[in-house]
Amino acid sequence: MKPRRPKLFSGATGAGVPVGSPPSARGAKAAARRGAILDAALAEFSARGFAAARLDDVARRAGVAKGTIYLHFKDKEALFQELIRSQLSPVVGSFESVLASDLPLAMIVDQAIEVFVRDIYGTHRKQVIRLIITEGPRFPALAEFYYREVLARILKAVRARLTRALERGEIADDALIRFPQLLGAGAVVAIIWHGLFERFEPLDVRAMIRVYFDRLVLGVGGAA
Amino acid sequence: MKPRRPKLFSGATGAGVPVGSPPSARGAKAAARRGAILDAALAEFSARGFAAARLDDVARRAGVAKGTIYLHFKDKEALFQELIRSQLSPVVGSFESVLASDLPLAMIVDQAIEVFVRDIYGTHRKQVIRLIITEGPRFPALAEFYYREVLARILKAVRARLTRALERGEIADDALIRFPQLLGAGAVVAIIWHGLFERFEPLDVRAMIRVYFDRLVLGVGGAA
Amino acid sequence: MKPRRPKLFSGATGAGVPVGSPPSARGAKAAARRGAILDAALAEFSARGFAAARLDDVARRAGVAKGTIYLHFKDKEALFQELIRSQLSPVVGSFESVLASDLPLAMIVDQAIEVFVRDIYGTHRKQVIRLIITEGPRFPALAEFYYREVLARILKAVRARLTRALERGEIADDALIRFPQLLGAGAVVAIIWHGLFERFEPLDVRAMIRVYFDRLVLGVGGAA
């Protein structure tokens, strides 16, 4: 049986109408443009990197004039940061709710794999993560935002769930509680491999992630 | 007892005198400058990324004039690519020799950990790896070079050793033979964490990597 | 009586509004700027030569920013080539129509002299011709354009008219049909003399050209 999969994203890019904004014709059009710009920005920043991406190309891809970008974003850097932020905020709650459940660890792992493969690796969201990895060092504010609003919260939920698992005897030691970062390593490698080496050697991401969690979390396989 | 550690690098920057070049005063100075430029370039490219790095800054940091860079490198891109290549080529052989040994798997893991922590994570070489990750997509030739000359060879050696391990019963299944990429995941996460989140939450890299390999390769820990 | 003079140019710089473009305010301004840039470019290229001319100076002289040049021309070379082409294309038809007429040869000579003195030598067009002479060897495409679109067509018209003249007995032999290039020699010398030696020894260009054609075409004067 397929594990239940929490629906993370609505399908559209996350840059839609701000929550609560009035659905007036004018506001809707503005929000649509803003979304188009963010989509285009993601494509261009992913393809070229922040520094090398040209706002000219973003505008052309979004179907707006160059000046229009500045009606929605203060400057190139603000566009970039809002792009990242708008894409990531929705993720946290979903992960938190998955981890808060009292399902057996194995099923949580199933769910996490499914979420990663379908809602992150299978979408442009993997490019957002890649952008954080590649551009983070040049955007301390962004790294901090990501750490505080995303990572820290997810890691906290992970640690909480693992602590319960340890107490219940689901896991044997506190190693992953001390290094919860490792839980993301498989995903990170998948994303990086995709960007760099897919054309040389394709990767069955789902199978790899499965192996990864089996070993790391569930203790399946390994030494004889 | 400390595991024997293969000496990977000589300590000097990898950009020293070309092997076999005569140690003439002229040649030595030229090589020193070339090395200084490469060192400075690594620092600037790491700090700003390829596109945003200024050759002016590279020159100033290297203590040479801007034009001098062009005596040693055709252009900015050539400087970047030679920087990466010069740093990586020496690595492969070392890893291959480690993996070729017939020591027990646990000792090989010990050695690999030591090599990573001391010779990669503890040096500027981790920045080289970070640059491949961040700039690779924009430099297909570089990604290809890295894949062919580094990754593919290391992965081949890994697979060979793991196949022997499987035959000998040192490991229980072929999962890591199918996904040897996972063996680098801990290192990748360590390098990325360092660049992005070290200031928020420091990481005991050696301990983390230890946990990582214990779980992934040796099957130590995990589910109860 | 003054010979009729075909009006060659409108007086404005040749780089005005493209034929047929709508006279919108936007388009008119753009065309005006393009024209100003071409005028400035002609001045700077004439004064310094293509290689030594600075686009900074062109921009300053045109009253625009340096970047504006690149809105109208791909690069310095395109600016140069379009400058030449835009100035020359109108000339051909005029010369062809002059030569197509059935007026006596003497009157055609009168007209040609007038056209050269007033519409070429008396305008910045002489600088364009000078630029072709000086820069042509470094711009094969330009030399070819000039040959095909200007010279070859004019020479063809000249040969046709001279052939008729020979048939009618207006001229005694086919020498100039074989070497119609000579018909431009007086003009070329006038232009070169102007650029190099005018300050040492001024030249009455009209009188010189008059002597030149009298001798060369009409057979007036010469040996006793």
Next chain:
Amino acid sequence: MKPRRPKLFSGATGAGVPVGSPPSARGAKAAARRGAILDAALAEFSARGFAAARLDDVARRAGVAKGTIYLHFKDKEALFQELIRSQLSPVVGSFESVLASDLPLAMIVDQAIEVFVRDIYGTHRKQVIRLIITEGPRFPALAEFYYREVLARILKAVRARLTRALERGEIADDALIRFPQLLGAGAVVAIIWHGLFERFEPLDVRAMIRVYFDRLVLGVGGAA
């Protein structure tokens, strides 16, 4: 019968040992290098123009180091000017002696044609003349030198001979005395045509110059 042809140049480039310099081994070598540099400079300046020519290429072509050029010439401009001057000085005397002769005008024309075709058009000296035409406006000192030391003297000799011819009835009027510049027009056109259009339409230079002088000076051919 072939007209006697005054031997204008020794065959070697004019940049040889300065007249009167001692033929010491050292001096001979220095002079040889100086000559090699001047030859190379002529080739490079002709191919690219003064501004675009690179001293690096001059040095390579001359087989010397870049710094060596500065042992012989103050800077690039001095190299250029001395190049032109060294090539032109020998010409004047020859032309003067030709014109001073009391041979019939037709024979002087024969000689002049021969000298031009063989000693100027047939050698790299035509490139020197081309360089004066193309670079003269940017080098007032050079234009002045050329005017004073070459042109003015030749024109003076021409006028003197033509004045005698007029007195003797060899020519019918003073037109060419007033515009002796025209006498060079055929040569100028030949040189320019060669540089720009030879590949499209080759030119029989000797025949053209012959027609030219026949018409202009001797009054042969023309109107019926």
Next chain:
DNA sequence: GATGAATGAGGGTTCATTCAT
């Protein structure tokens, strides 16, 4: 003298940002 590595000013070109329409 001869060399050629080193210098650094200069200039072509790009592109984020502004603003008149």
Next chain:
DNA sequence: TATGAATGAACCCTCATTCAT
């Protein structure tokens, strides 16, 4: 609000010139 032409600072790269060897 939207546009896109215009701006000009910034940066890569070249090359004439210098100077230590």
